[in-house]
Amino acid sequence: MTELTDLSLAAIRDGVAAGDFTATEVAGAFNAAVAEANPALNAFIVTTPDHALAAAARVDAARAAGQPLGPLAGVPIGMKDLFATRGVQTTAASHILEGFVPPYESTVSQRLWDAGAGMLGKLNLDQFAMGSSNETSAFGNVISPWRATGDTAQRAPGGSSGGSSAAVAARIVAAATGTDTGGSIRQPAAFTGITGIKPTYGRCSRWGIVAFASSLDQAGPMARDVTDCAIMLEAMAGFDPKDSTSLDLPVPAWSAALSDNLAGVRVGIPREYRLDGMDADVAASWEAGIAWLKDAGASVVDISLPHTKYALPTYYIIAPAEASSNLARYDGVRYGLRDLPDGASLQDMYAATRAAGFGAEVKRRILIGTYVLSAGFYDAYYTQAQKVRTLIARDFEQAFAQVDVILTPTAPTSAFVLGEKSADPLEMYLNDVFSVPASLAGLPAMSVPAGLDRHGLPLGLHLIGRPFDEQGVLNAGLAIERRAGFAARPDKWW
């Protein structure tokens, strides 16, 4: 029999329901895989084997009693450590929240537990989800399970959901939650040869997710294939009165409606994404993606998104501005770290606490955000950026009058070596060049594995859809998945 940890989320759920194996056996197998791999990969900040076993025991008892099982019954997952989990430390990978134990559960994680999933642990990430390589975590780098051919250099799992991507790729979780502000689900998925979708802004409740940039933050699933993503997203999404921007819409049965027949579907190829000096393998995988979608019955249309080059600078005003406001709550009074030097005043305590608690990238973004929101600069930076954001969203609106889904590469390169880009913040920011525009427009977007580059490292293809059209994105993703036949996985060196 195949190892339980090699099974997809759907196969685990169905196998538990059919009685081929018990949820407890599945949880035990994944707990063992986590214990074996985590010292090498550092994908988890804390592991919670008891949570996984308790959830599994409930599922096994429910099955024995003949009760109906949830859509994720018996599936052990990893939870990005940005989701508040009752009774389990939640840090956002920052020293300032070290030891914080929420007395409440985030809406998305609660929905997953209600669906029958269990938690293997809290996954590492870039600090406050600010980063593209997982190198800003206060709990150490996550090491990608992938290595280039003939090379043992440690590579980035992408970021900010780098613990999630590494754990799914290493087969030590069946699936994981991610969050995406400018690409934090899609870029790590591309770097590690897995699948991840950011739904339309408002699909998944933000309640109980540590806030980074509230107008951009969206949760989504990261899993081994498109079907698993669809199943998990159905469990995560849904209206929540506790989030003022939650969409009051029914959750479609995405997994039941999956189809790779794209007859009549028009796919847009944005010419502005063809960057000068584009990596040859990335360009080739984009061409392959176009051919696969045509093979599935789609027609291909060249489109223009004229404000694409302004998306990254727009993002790097809006996201830090929102972050500087959201992170004002970390003051050393109500929760988290407090640094109180001898004789310090209240103001000194705030400044000392935040100096000691925040990492360098978080400080950098808070300072940028404070500057662009400050008197005299607000209009020139922040208001101008929000106007350009309107134009970027309008570009997409106009494109979607002509096409149904847009295909681009997910990231400009495959996974880089840790440390290679960390010296220059701007160079790191450029990693999100293809993912940020969809975030600014609140659109559903996903990354699916396309193949390996000349170094033997995964490349992803990126699909962007109309607002609320996760189905169109998932179906195009499925068409690519079935034709790419991506079966590569990292060698187990840990």
Place this chain on the structure above:
Amino acid sequence: MSVAPADVAKIASLARIRLSDQEVAAMVPELNGILAWVEQLGEVDVTGVAPMTAVIPNSLRLRDDVVGADPLTGGNVRDAVLANAPAAEHGFFGVPKVIE
């Protein structure tokens, strides 16, 4: 626009983040690099364009204006609210003395 060390110190003070002189000096070129890069937005013609307020049209809701609408924060949960406080004293958040 570019920032000088005094500007960075001012921003850090507004953001309540203590920075040493060396940290300010290191931050100046980093912030200036980022600011010079985002300045390209100035070349976009935004005549008649309204700033984005919501990417997905949505109407904001108000909950009922009643005590205890949210059982997590609605009252009688003092111990839970204080559970993570670095210095909870006598049922309050403790802070350094703010009045003489």
